[in-house]
Amino acid sequence: GEDVEQSLFLSVREGDSSVINCTYTDSSSTYLYWYKQEPGAGLQLLTYIFSNMDMKQDQRLTVLLNKKDKHLSLRIADTQTGDSAIYFCAERSYNTDKLIFGTGTRLQVFP
Amino acid sequence: DTAVSQTPKYLVTQMGNDKSIKCEQNLGHDTMYWYKQDSKKFLKIMFSYNNKELIINETVPNRFSPKSPDKAHLNLHINSLELGDSAVYFCASSQDSVRGSGNTIYFGEGSWLTVV
Numbered sequence: 001g002e003d004v005e006q007s008l009f010l011s012v013r014e015g016d017s018s019v020i021n022c023t024y025t026d027s028s029s030t031y032l033y034w035y036k037q038e039p040g041a042g043l044q045l046l047t048y049i050f051s052n053m054d055m056k057q058d059q060r061l062t063v064l065l066n067k068k069d070k071h072l073s074l075r076i077a078d079t080q081t082g083d084s085a086i087y088f089c090a091e092r093s094y095n096t097d098k099l100i101f102g103t104g105t106r107l108q109v110f111p
Numbered sequence: 112d113t114a115v116s117q118t119p120k121y122l123v124t125q126m127g128n129d130k131s132i133k134c135e136q137n138l139g140h141d142t143m144y145w146y147k148q149d150s151k152k153f154l155k156i157m158f159s160y161n162n163k164e165l166i167i168n169e170t171v172p173n174r175f176s177p178k179s180p181d182k183a184h185l186n187l188h189i190n191s192l193e194l195g196d197s198a199v200y201f202c203a204s205s206q207d208s209v210r211g212s213g214n215t216i217y218f219g220e221g222s223w224l225t226v227v
Contacts, residue, residue, distance in 0.1 A: 042218050042221045
């Protein structure tokens with residue numbers, strides 16, 4: 001079946017790097033996404049990676065994909081207080097076209 | 112201009128009422144979706160339409176009915192609202208389904224529904 005798991009909380013000091021991890025079960029996943037949700041706001045697409053890639057970098061964001069272990073991570077370099085939010089990992093199955101979300105990781109950045 | 116826009120953003124209504132949430136996208140996308148986010152922030156797909164045709168219909172009560180008058184609009188109508196329907200409803204769009212050229216999915220700002 002389809003299942004996406006994330007740890008619930010992460011707390012980092014401002015200026016440090018944050019690494020948010022995600023595991024998924026659907027081997028037919030085509031695309032994997034990271035979304036950011038700030039309090040009371042919508043879902044902002046941060047980045048995505050195609051399943052035949054193992055890394056993608058976009059400014060402060062680095063996505064790593066280990067397809068064998070079905071493990072996805074999002075690294076935020078030089079984390080700022082404005083990065084405090086809930087981060088959702090999601091996978092999109094080629095078979096169903098559904099976007100299956102993880103439970104979300106609440107990132108707290110302290111000075 | 113907002114790419115995916117939903118109205119209303121906030122809606123407070125009584126049990127038993129019927130309400131609609133409207134969604135419009137100006138991206139020229141063919142596929143649109145409705146997702147529900149519960150109080151624990153868990154997100155789950157409800158429906159998807161591709162070129163006005165219903166593609167995904169998850170197990171949701173019959174009281175929820177999507178309507179797509181054209182491919183730029185996907186409205187969600189809810190009959191006989193219940194307390195458990197209180198949630199945030201997100202509309203989203205993609206250029207195509209994943210089997211086509213749809214790689215990115217963009218979400219609206221959400222509609223906060225509270226049933227009292």
